[in-house]
Amino acid sequence: MMFAVAAIAVLVTMALALIRALKGPSVYDRILAVNSFGTLTVILISVHGFLAGRPEFLDLALVYALINFIGTIAVTKFVTFSDMGHGGGQEERGDI
Amino acid sequence: MTIVLDVLSWIGIVGGGILCLIGGLGLVRLPDMYTRMHGAGIIDTLGIGLILVGLMFQAGLTLITAKLVLILVFVFFTSPTATHALARAALNGGHAPEVEDDGIRLPIDSPDQENMTPQVNVSRETDSSKT
Numbered sequence: 001m002m003f004a005v006a007a008i009a010v011l012v013t014m015a016l017a018l019i020r021a022l023k024g025p026s027v028y029d030r031i032l033a034v035n036s037f038g039t040l041t042v043i044l045i046s047v048h049g050f051l052a053g054r055p056e057f058l059d060l061a062l063v064y065a066l067i068n069f070i071g072t073i074a075v076t077k078f079v080t081f082s083d084m085g086h087g088g089g090q091e092e093r094g095d096i
Numbered sequence: 097m098t099i100v101l102d103v104l105s106w107i108g109i110v111g112g113g114i115l116c117l118i119g120g121l122g123l124v125r126l127p128d129m130y131t132r133m134h135g136a137g138i139i140d141t142l143g144i145g146l147i148l149v150g151l152m153f154q155a156g157l158t159l160i161t162a163k164l165v166l167i168l169v170f171v172f173f174t175s176p177t178a179t180h181a182l183a184r185a186a187l188n189g190g191h192a193p194e195v196e197d198d199g200i201r202l203p204i205d206s207p208d209q210e211n212m213t214p215q216v217n218v219s220r221e222t223d224s225s226k227t
Contacts, residue, residue: 002102002109002154006147009113013139016120020132028129028186035178036123036136039171040116043147046167050151058163065167069174073181080185 003051010047014040027079031072038068101153108150116143128194129186133179140175144168 014037021033042065049057115138122135148168155161 002105002150006109006113006150009116010147013116013120013143016117016124017139020123026129026186026191028182028189028191029132031182032129032132032136032179033123035175035182036119036139039140039144039175042167042171043116043144046148046151046164050154055155055160055163058160058167062163062167062170065170065174069170069178072178076178076181076185080189 003047006047007044007051010040010044014044031075031079034075035068035072038064038071042068105150105153108146108153112143112146112148112150115139115146119143129191130183130193131195133183137175137179140171140179144171 017033017037017040021030021037024030024033042061045057045061045064049055049061119135119138122138123132126132126135145168148164152161152164155164
């Protein structure tokens, strides 16, 4: 019961983040919404591990948290510089 | 003892769920990208943190709690970093804030970015003169 309440709240919040990702006017809105969506996915995987009585899902949540961060940084860098291999030290604008 | 832990878990999970919903509503309804970051920040800090603390009370002192603490630490470090990188990328990309603060226009908030471009040029000139 307790975990079902948490899962429902997280699912509704994921739907709201998805709305913003679909209708965001700029690309930065979409990146922000997808970042929140990934963080909520981490929580949903954890809660599902407790809900199903299989806490091994926490390992998946741990890996998802790290990959979500790396993915957000990579997409932000690609949108800003249009180049994944941009070296930040040579121009004044700097890296992200 | 079990009922105390259950009550603490309920408080954490319900509070975290409510804060997640508030953050999601802010993500949809706030007017600007930089203000929507505030809603995302509510989800990333207190919503996630309270739900994880509620799960920790259910897990007890086991390896599961250690993994939950690791998830909490990772989210607490990576989420502000990602938000900072996104805000900086948006400002570099010329995405000006739309919200005015008490009628005072922000220095970057000009219709054709007259204020932003000379600042970038000045900093570039000073940097090239140094080197």
